[in-house]
Amino acid sequence: xxxxxxxxxxxxxxxxxxxxxxxxxxxxxxxxxxxxxxxxxxxxxxxxxxxxxxxxxxxxxxxxxxxxxxxxxxxxxxxxxxxxxxxxxxxxxxxxxxxxxxxxxxxxxxxxxxxxxxxxxxxxxxxxxxxxxxxxxxxxxxxxxxxxxxxxxxxxxxxxxxxxxxxxxxxxxxxxxxxxxxxxxxxxxxxxxxxxxxxxxxxxxxxx
Amino acid sequence: xxxxxxxxxxxxxxxxxxxxxxxxxxxxxxxxxxxxxxxxxxxxxxxxxxxxxxxxxxxxxxxxxxxxxxxxxxxxxxxxxxxxxxxxxxxxxxxxxxxxxxxxxxxxxxxxxxxxxxxxxxxxxxxxxxxxxxxxxxxxxxxxxxxxxxxxxxxxxxxxxxxxxxxxxxxxxxxxxxxxxxxxxxx
Numbered sequence: 001x002x003x004x005x006x007x008x009x010x011x012x013x014x015x016x017x018x019x020x021x022x023x024x025x026x027x028x029x030x031x032x033x034x035x036x037x038x039x040x041x042x043x044x045x046x047x048x049x050x051x052x053x054x055x056x057x058x059x060x061x062x063x064x065x066x067x068x069x070x071x072x073x074x075x076x077x078x079x080x081x082x083x084x085x086x087x088x089x090x091x092x093x094x095x096x097x098x099x100x101x102x103x104x105x106x107x108x109x110x111x112x113x114x115x116x117x118x119x120x121x122x123x124x125x126x127x128x129x130x131x132x133x134x135x136x137x138x139x140x141x142x143x144x145x146x147x148x149x150x151x152x153x154x155x156x157x158x159x160x161x162x163x164x165x166x167x168x169x170x171x172x173x174x175x176x177x178x179x180x181x182x183x184x185x186x187x188x189x190x191x192x193x194x195x196x197x198x199x200x201x202x203x204x205x206x207x208x
Numbered sequence: 209x210x211x212x213x214x215x216x217x218x219x220x221x222x223x224x225x226x227x228x229x230x231x232x233x234x235x236x237x238x239x240x241x242x243x244x245x246x247x248x249x250x251x252x253x254x255x256x257x258x259x260x261x262x263x264x265x266x267x268x269x270x271x272x273x274x275x276x277x278x279x280x281x282x283x284x285x286x287x288x289x290x291x292x293x294x295x296x297x298x299x300x301x302x303x304x305x306x307x308x309x310x311x312x313x314x315x316x317x318x319x320x321x322x323x324x325x326x327x328x329x330x331x332x333x334x335x336x337x338x339x340x341x342x343x344x345x346x347x348x349x350x351x352x353x354x355x356x357x358x359x360x361x362x363x364x365x366x367x368x369x370x371x372x373x374x375x376x377x378x379x380x381x382x383x384x385x386x387x388x389x390x391x392x393x394x395x
Contacts, residue, residue, distance in 0.1 A: 004290065019259050027281075030281075030284070031277065031281065034280055034281075035277060038268075038273055038276060038277060039267070039268065039273070042266065042276075043265045043266060044270060046265075046266045047265075049262065056266075057279075060276070061276070061279060061280050061283065065280065065283060065284065065287075068284060069287075075245075090395060104324070116306050142264045144261070145262045145263070147262075148258070148259050148262035149263070152263075163361060166265060167256055167259060168223060168259075168265060169262065169265075172226065173224070173226055186219075188217075191216070191220070191224065192220050195220055195223075195224075195252070195255075198255065198259070199251070199252060199255055201277065202255055202259070204260065205255070205258050
């Protein structure tokens with residue numbers, strides 16, 4: 001009963017207070033931080049590096065472990081969320097690098113060209129975005145998903161990452177700059193180029 | 209139709225919701241008069257919406273979230289119980305491994321050639337003969353190296369002296385003989 005009240009009290013604390021407690025190895029505060037940021041971290045990892053559930057779980061777990069291990073180094077210059085998302089984005093980058101290296105080595109052994117680190121068969125597991133049962137709508141939805149993924153895959157890594165953080169995760173340009181460690185001007189430039197490219201590639205979808 | 213090039217940046221910032229109030233005022237004034245930009249803005253907004261629809265943000269069921277959180281906590285507890293040298297913070301970052309390997313190899317190669325040079329100059333040696341050589345200076349070493357030659361020189365000198373002696377002895381006996389012969393003739 002007492003433990004439950006304490007848990008409820010911890011759930012009401014803001015990020016700063018939770019971080020202060022987590023620095024003092026308060027397990028309840030650490031658990032609350034994980035609960036609070038798990039959905040967003042999972043969604044970022046899902047879009048940025050992989051859409052395989054196991055891989056996304058591993059990347060998210062690695063990001064949380066890194067954050068909790070180094071929470072004592074967090075000085076509060078930026079908000080905890082920005083600091084944590086930066087860790088998630090860097091973990092995703094490392095994951096993609098490792099994955100590409102593996103795929104490259106595998107392609108050398110098989111003698112086949114390798115992809116860009118993102119699963120080629122993602123369209124199969126994706127739910128129908130429109131949620132219709134109409135076969136035509138299902139087909140259209142799948143085709144749209146397929147086209148959008150291919151268009152995003154054709155973008156350079158940085159542009160894709162910036163675009164996804166902006167459009168899918170609704171971060172501001174300033175937040176993206178802090179998370180990726182680039183200037184706001186660079187982020188704007190990446191965003192414009194990515195939007196420009198996608199507008200041309202997905203012209204038919206945007207007009208229909 | 210292309211949007212007005214002067215307002216392209218504002219168009220993109222508007223659809224991304226990043227326009228500041230000043231820019232927004234100027235942009236809205238332009239939009240009220242420019243049909244192309246209005247159409248372009250509509251198309252871009254539709255494109256972004258299409259992309260959001262095509263790539264929905266995944267949601268996990270509460271059970272899955274709880275399971276995930278438990279696995280992170282378990283991993284943290286496991287790490288806390290590890291001895292300090294096995295903890296991740298004390299492990300070498302993986303990206304440093306190739307660089308450190310290269311540095312070690314370079315050190316070994318440089319060390320090998322350096323050692324060879326030391327041996328050539330006789331600075332570093334381990335055999336007992338050379339330790340004797342190390343104790344005397346380079347001039348002495350040269351003398352020792354040329355000892356045989358010096359001995360030969362001494363021998364030659366002795367021989368020359370001996371020859372000189374025998375020469376002088378033979379010349380004196382010859383003189384004596386001459387004197388004797390003169391005496392006998394006189395007689």
